[in-house]
Amino acid sequence: MISRWLLLVSCLLLALIAQRGAAKPSLPKIAPPTKIAHKPSSLFYFEDTDIVLMNTVNGDLLRSVDAGETWSVVEGSDGGMKHHVLLIRQHPYDNKKAYALGPSGRHWVTTDQAKTWESFNIAEFPAIRHYPLVFHGGDSSKVIFQGEECAGRYCIVRSYYTTDDFATVKLLRESTGGCAWAVGHPQFAEDLNLADEIKDRSLCVVSGLKVPLPHANRLVYSDDYFRGNAEGTETKLREGRPVSGVISTAAVKKFIVAAAKSKGTEELALYVSVDAKTWHRAEFDGHRIEEDAYTMLESTNYSLQVDVLTSPRSGMGVLFTSNSNGTYFTRNIEHTNRNSEGMVDFEKIAGIQGIVLVNTVQNPKEVESGSAKKKIISRISFDDGRTFQPLKADGENLHLHSVTALTNIGRVFSSPAPGLVMGIGNTGNHLQDYAECNLYISDDAGVTWRRAIKHPHKYEFGDQGAVVIAVRDEGKVDKINYSLDHGKEWASVELQHKIYPTMVTTTPDSTSLKFIVVGSLKEDKDGEYVIYSIDFDGLHERKCNEEDFEKWPARLDEDGEPDCLMGHKQFYRRRRANANCFVDEEFKDPEPIFEACKCTAEDFECEYRRTEDGKGCVPPSPLSPPEGECKTPDDKFMGPSGWRLIPGNACIRDGGENLDKEIERSCKDAGGPSTDGKIGVTLQLFEARDYAQYYYLERQSSSSGSDETIIMLNSEQEVYVTHDHGKTWERPLKGEKIARVYLHPYSSDVAFLLTDGKEGFWTEDRGHTFKPFQAPAPPTQDRFLQTMAFHPVHKDRLIWTGAVGCHSGDCHSDAFIKKGHGKNWEPLLSYVQKCEFESRETRPNSSNLIYCERFEKQSKSGRLQLLSSDEFFNDSEVKFVDVINYATMSEFIIVASRQPENPDSLVASTSVDGRTFATAQFPPNVQVPVQTAYTVLESSTHAVFLHVTASSTEGAEYGPIIKSNSNGTSYVLSIDAVNRNSLGYVDFEKMQGLEGVAVVNVVSNVAEVSKKAPKKLKTMITHNDGAQWMLLPPPAKDADGKSFGCSVETGKGTDDCSLHLHGYTERKDERDTFASGSAIGLMMAVGNVGDHLAGGDEADTFITVDGGISWKSVKKGKYMWEYGDSGSVIVIVPESKPTKTIHYSLDEGDTWEEFQFSDVEVRINDISTLPSDTSKNFLLWARVSNSEVQDKFATFNIDFSGIRPRPCLLDEHQGDNDDYYIWEPKHPFQENNCLFGHSEQYHRKKPSAQCWNDWRESHVHSIGTNCTCTRADYEW
Structure with a gap:
């Protein structure tokens, strides 16, 4: 039934005052009131009893066994509960159990409706940002207790579990976002044969394997409380694969929902499961949802209902309802009223299927612009949200205050009393302030309304609606109003004390004749409170008999006839409003009566989603015609309609609609996307001479949609936008000259386009629309x-x-x-x-x-x-009083300032907390007497890599790289004489995706360079984060199978023979890196084999697939490259020379194919793809000049999506399978593969597998063995 409680917080003092005078037989009995010295924080009944618990703000717990007539303080067996109950929780699925949580590690449980309490100890403060108690939907003895330890806005949650009502308690696990039971509701998986499989399953949101930040959080589960596997098993949320960035989980009736958010976007992805095994992403009809911008509403047994915020400024939302498996949502109504806490004006009428009350905003445009206050209007639906209509009272529109203006505990409008609905509101054009409203009542489930009493009141239903009470909700009152005929006639009874009412309540099932009224004696709600118990038993002399009841239809159609929903009509046996009797069936819930209907179209839903015209269904997967049916595209075959009967629907199939029968399908509709094995090419020519810059708006993992958006600025300062990776381009700001473009680094949907003046434009929807700003x-x-x-x-x-x-x-x-x-x-x-x-x-x-x-x-x-x-x-x-510059890298702030005693020299200082700085302590073997420049290098392993300029002479720039300890203060020499250019850029690059791997170019002839000789650069690599460096081993043969001019025998580079690579200082575009964060282990580069790095005209193109341990020559000459689909496609194109072909590899560079993309030769300036390297599309940026086109620039989209037929299959448990293998990076300096105390394992697609990765998440399989500590694991 419906829980009635109000959360505040704490404790109390009792005093009983006898009420003078005896109640008249014609009036309800009011027991002598109870005075308490402190404010009540929460109150609830044990269901189907008169036993009530109340918590007060001073930490006391009170119990009543007679519906509030008398109260006693619960002290516990040793008096320890007195003043120590921080909050109380009722078990939602067991009416005998409740929990009292304390602030100091001691807590209590009752299993006999608060007669006795047993203490248990968990040395944690109950969680505030997460649920402190999480209940099992199938076994009430299983409970998860959660405690929090917070620093700022981030908390570590420790989850403990019991399987025996806290007789024993064990740590479940330490997590980031808390834990929950898979069976979180009694209806979860009740129709599936999963009882034994998931009865002990718990799910926890835990930190990432490599990054302890929210965007890396994972959802893991265990069926044995994480005993057999402490890490647990990652939940496959999306297409059989894990997802990063999980925020939370929630149990909603037969559904379990997980929310995830990626770094770089505010958009959330909601994943839904009905069995805790198979998950699907929920689709919201093209609408995006954001963190703190959606509300899970009271849902049905067959659908989820979610309200999604439409704009942070508006306080309005859109109401969505899902299909029966929670995966596809359709819009019900726009502009729902919300408040800043995410509360939504939405309530279902209790006990009656399909009736919903909502408030919407009448003037959304004015509210959105900030020019007007909300004008709120009320709407009601009798068909489960498909259609809405106004509420009517005496022929006028009625508007009611709802959840956002809640003034009592429990439901806002309704109770289990069949068809009785009440609310505070007014008639007219829109809702007025609460104080200006009156009490309205309906006894036909909201079809018609009438004014019950003037002024706002708190109200409650009893005896299945035979009694209604109302207490005025403004100022101090000394009477209670009541009605015995559904609110048509009212009487009142006086109270001994005038009070400011705070609660009016009764038993959760509204079958009792007893009510509790709580109020404050002072207006400021501090000080004494009074509790009244009102009993209506005796006002009628008799109990109702069968003639006093009617068969009341819960829903009526437009013709006033009983209406069908979910395949049946619903009726209640209800006391007639004018019957002079009480039902007097305490704790016996009203039972609905159902009559089945023949199936209609409304009893069916789409398995996936509706077609654009709303008349049909899109099949959930590509259609597969029977063998031999489709000989030509014009043939037909019988295939699924896409409809299904809503699970749980009880309609009569015989003689009714049959939308799920097979229908005739065209063979043209069969199959999925084109996989014809061909590469697609799309050419676009532009009028301008060249492009100036291009910017990818990378779509993050939790983002919906599939666009690949680029904003391009040409040499004429004109802006072009593409959403399909350059296949088509639009020019959105014609006539505007854009000087520069800024992408929001923390929100990938947002970009700012600046002019040379004050005017600018911005987009928050990935370039679909642009808004001006000043x-x-x-x-x-x-x-x-x-x-x-x-x-x-x-x-x-x-x-x-x-x-x-x-x-x-x-x-x-x-x-x-x-x-x-x-x-x-x-x-x-x-x-x-x-x-x-x-x-x-x-x-x-x-x-x-x-x-x-x-x-x-x-x-x-x-x-x-x-x-x-x-x-x-x-x-x-x-x-600092005299700085040159400062930079932020990872968690460090590094400042370069002048030395007070020697202004020509610099000093470096570092801070982690942004408050205190420490001067960098350079190692004694780094002798740079006058420090003139620093370059802060990529620092992603909790240490600063700093290049210190030892020589700033033009053409002779170099210096050591030093590495700090974890707080950035003390440094050691990592490698000396690393190359730098005149702008301060350094030949240093960390390999994305792999810990500890970096490549540098060092000046090998420092002495000669100081005498104006040209630099001779050598390339070196580290596999243990700069502790040791080695020369790159050269390949045995070049791309043509010929030997190089030198060779090595040990597989290691030597001073005379190693591989050298052109590095960061020579790049035209800093985005053109050796490696990719998604193509684990792969690097490509241009260079040569010899004793030092030669000029670009002697360079060839090389690849490594094992993190730089071994290299292979792939093409003679200089090529530009890009990775696609996480490295399963690699495309290279000649640099700085005309061509009409590209080369590509589908097996990590082992073999290469040539592809002609143009009939004439063009000069390629750049090749690009998504920064994540996960696309199947590449874009060539070219200059075209021939007899037909005179020196214009063009783009060529190269689309590989048709060359493979399917996505790869991954099984985390299995490790190696047909499509993937487990790859572990090697460390050539060590016997094991340990770095930072552990080894890592990754999923790598087998080069032979003819499938797509389609994977944007981290490919980490596991942080493998935890290694024995060595000297390398300690810092100074």
Whole structure:
């Protein structure tokens, strides 16, 4: 039944006051009131009893066995419960059990409706951000207790479990997002034969294998409480594969739901299962859902109902209802009313299928623009949300306050009393303020309404609706109103004390004649409270007989006849409103009566989703015609309709609709996407001479849709957008000159397009629409500085660095801040060089932390200071008085400042928390007397890699790379004489996806270089994060099968013979990296074999598939490359020479095929694909000049999606299978493969497997063996 409780928090003092005078026989009996000294925080009945528990804010627990007439303080067997009950919870599926949780590690459980309590000890504070208790839907003795330990906004949850009502308690596991039972509701999997298989299954949200941040969280499960396998098994949420970024799980009747969010997007993915084994992503009819922007509503046994926020500013949503397996949602009604806490004005009428009350916003456009307050109107549905209509009272539209204005405990409108509905509202155009409203009642489940009493009231139903009580809900009151005829006539009874009412309640099933009214004696709700018990037994002399009841139809159709829903009509045996009797069947719930109907179209649903016209169904999988049926595309065959009878529907099939019968299908509709084995090419020509830049808006794993969007800026400052990877292009901002484009680094759907003035444009829907915005100043004129800075958490919080005073001769940069959507730009700081948000997930209390470089005395000739502020520079702190620059890399902030005693030399300082800095302690073997420049290198392994310039002479730049300890303060030499260029860029690159692998180029002839000789570079690699370096081993043969000019015998590079690669300092585009984060173990590069790196004209193209241990020559000459489908496709194209062919490999570079993409030769400037390297499409950026086209640029889309027929199959348990094998990186310096105390294993697609990876997640199979500690595992 319906739980009635109100959560506040704490405790109390009792005093009984006798009520003077005896109640008249014609009035209800009011027991002497009970006074308590503290505010009640929660109250509930044990179902089907008069036993009530109440918790007060001072930590006391009270019990009544007579429906609130008398109360006693529960002290426990040793008095330990007194003043120590933080909160109470009722078991939702067992009416004998409840739990009292304490603040100091001691808690209590009752299994006999609070007669006795047993204590148990768990040294944890009950979780606040997660459910403190999680109940098993099939075995009430199984409970999970969750405690939290929080730092800032991040918490570690420790989950404990009991299988014997806390007689014994064991740790389930330490997790990030809490644990839950797979069987979280009695209806879960009740129709499936899964009882033994999942009865002990628990699911936990745990941190990532490599990254302990929310975007890497995983959902794991165990069937033995994580005893046999402490890590558990990853849940295959999407297409048989695990998903990263899981936030939470929830049990909703027969469904279990998991929510996941990827890094770089606010969009959530919801995954739904009805058996805890097979999961599907929920689709919301093209609508996206975001974290804290959706609400799981009270759902039915056959569908989920979810309200999705449409805009953060509006407080409006869209109501969706799912099909029976929870995977496809259809819109029910737009502009639902929500509040900032995610509460939605939505309630189902209790006990009656298909009737729903919602509030919607009448003026959504005005509310969205901020020009008007909401005008809220009420709507009701009698067909499970398919259609909605106004509520009617005396011929006028009626509007009611709902969940967002809840003033009592329990349901808002209804109770189990059949057909009785009440609410506070008004008639007219829209809903008025609560104080201006009246009490309305309906006794036909919302079809018609009438005003019951003037003014707002708290109300409750009893004796299956035979009694209705109402207490005025404004000011101090001393009477209770009641009705015995469904609210037509009202009487009242006086109370001894005037109170401010806070609760009006009765038994959860509304069958009792007893009610409880709680109120405060003071308006501020502090101090004494009074509890009244009101008993209506005796007002009628007799109990109702059969003549006093009617067969009441729960739903009526448009003609006033009983209506069918889910295959049946629903009736109740209900007391007539004018019957002079009480039902007096306490704790006997009203039982519905069902009569089956013949099947109609409404009894069927689409297995997947409806067609665009809404009349048919899209099949859930490609149609497969019977063998021999489809000889030509024009043939027909009999195939599934796509409809199915809604599970649980009880309609009569004989003589009714039969939408799920097979229908005639066209052979053209059979099969899935084209897999004809061919590569597709699409050419697009542009009028401009060249492109200036292009930007991919990478779609993240939790993002819906499948577009591959690029924003391109051409040489004429014109913008083009494609959503299909260059097959078609649009020009959205015709006539606008765009100077620069900024992608939001933390929200991949958002981009800003800036002009040279204050005008700009932005998109938040991946370039489908662009909105204008006005900046506070033109962009900064310093081309080395960023105009925009973005907050990592508050995605709509921005810093703008603009040019000010440029027409007056004092041209400088000022910083401005926008604190959120709809906010104006505000001045932040003047005379700045750059400002950045320093909020990080790993940096506690940093939400408002901002760093700015500012010129001293507001003059560009002054020293550059580094300032920090948590108050938007209303208050600030000077961190350094004379800085050159600062950089943020991973968790570190590194500052280069001038030495006070020697301004020509620099000093490096590091901070992890953003508050305190420590001066870098360089190792004694790094002798750079005058430190003139630092380059902060990629630092992803909890250590800073810093290049210190030893020589800044043009053409002779080099220096050592030093590596820090975990707090960035103490350094050791990693490798000396690493190459640098005049801009400060360094030949250093970490291999994406693999820990500890990096490649550098070192200057091998330092002495000669100091005498103006040209540099001779050698390439070296590390496999243990810079502790040891080695030369690259050369391949045995070149791409033509010929020997190189030198060779090695040991498989290791030597000073005379090794492989050398052109590195970062020579790149045209910094995005063109050796490796890919998704193509684990693969690297491609251009270089040569010999004693040092030669010129580009002597370079060939090489590949490694084992993380750089061995290399293979793939083509003579210089080629550009890109990886697709996580490395299962590699495409290369000649660099800087005309061509009409590309080469590609489908087996990790073992063999190569040639493909002609053009009839004429073109010059390819670049090849690109999605930054994640997971696409099957590639884009060639070319210059075309021939007899038909005069020197224009073009794009060629190369589409490989047709060459393979299916996705690969992965089984985590199996490891190696037909499509994948387990690959473990090797470390040539060590006997084992350990790094940072462990070895790692990855899933790699077998090169021979004719399938697609289709995988955007991490490929980590496991963090393998935990290794014995060695010297390398310790820092200094």
